[in-house]
Amino acid sequence: MIWWFYRALKDYKLAPSVKQAQLLRARFDRIFKRASTGYATLDRLLRRLFRNKDGLLRVLQSPVHSAHVGQEVEVHYRCIPSTVAVFGGIQ
Numbered sequence: 001m002i003w004w005f006y007r008a009l010k011d012y013k014l015a016p017s018v019k020q021a022q023l024l025r026a027r028f029d030r031i032f033k034r035a036s037t038g039y040a041t042l043d044r045l046l047r048r049l050f051r052n053k054d055g056l057l058r059v060l061q062s063p064v065h066s067a068h069v070g071q072e073v074e075v076h077y078r079c080i081p082s083t084v085a086v087f088g089g090i091q
Contacts, residue, residue, distance in 0.1 A: 001031055013059055021060040028057060 005027055012020050032050040037043055049056065 005031055009057075009059055016060075024060060025057065028053060 005024075008024060008027070012024060029050075032046050032053070034043075034046055037046070
């Protein structure tokens with residue numbers, strides 16, 4: 001469900017429309033505003049994502065923004081272990 005939503009955001013970026021933006025906002029609410037899934041960790045994650053709705057749906061306001069919201073953070077954290085491994089081998 002979430003990956004389909006992500007794909008729809010990427011498609012929207014290529015051909016934006018007001019109606020599609022409204023549908024995507026409603027779909028976001030349906031996915032991330034669930035009362036309870038029965039799994040505490042998943043419920044916390046869904047609440048956190050819903051609180052960050054404006055940032056995550058920034059592409060709906062300005063389609064030139066990247067749909068890869070956390071790409072810079074992901075790259076940063078992927079680089080840390082390789083740096084630690086290099087310095088750990090030298091000592």
